[in-house]
Each structure stands twice: as structure tokens, then as C-alpha cells.
Amino acid sequence: MSTNAKPSFGFGDLKPALDETVTRKLDLLGEQLGFASREAAVRRRRRPPTEEPTDQLNVRASIADINKFVEWCERKRYSYREGFGLLVAKIED
DSSP: OOSSOOOOTTOTTOOOOOOHHHHHHHHHHHHHTTOOOOSOOOOOOSSOOOSSOOOOOOOOOOHHHHHHHHHHHHHHTOOHHHHHHHHHHTOOO
């Protein structure tokens, strides 16, 4: 017998018998009572990554211009990269 093995006391195969509806209600109740979830937050990726090379550009701009750009991207459901690319495509030499 291994000394590192944890005893199961016969409860090793127990699974909760709650359906998703009950689980969601319990989660909502816990949130209303101020309890934080211990489940890891899942990061959602909105768009697949691009295959082309990318770099970063930091720009100092007026807050009004930044807000207008961000609102436009959100309204059109563009990433900032996509929105920037569309604006650059409109530049004429």
C-alpha cells in the first residue's frame, strides 16, 4: 500500500445529481448573496488569430477620437486591428 495515496472513504465515485437548471439557479442565488464563483473564468476569443505578421502601434490621440473609433468598431463588430486596417485602406497617396 502506498503511503502517498489519499483515502477515499468510499466517496471517490460520487457525482452531484443536479441538472443544469438547478445548478444555474444555485449560482444565481450565490451571486445575489455576494459569493464569488470558484470556477475559473473562461476567456472568450472573439475572432481567430491572423496568419499575417503583426506589430503593435501606440498612438496618443484625443479621447473623443478614441471613443469614436472604439464605438465604430463595436457597432460594426470589428476588432481594433480590422477597423484600423479598413481606415488605412482608405488612405490615398
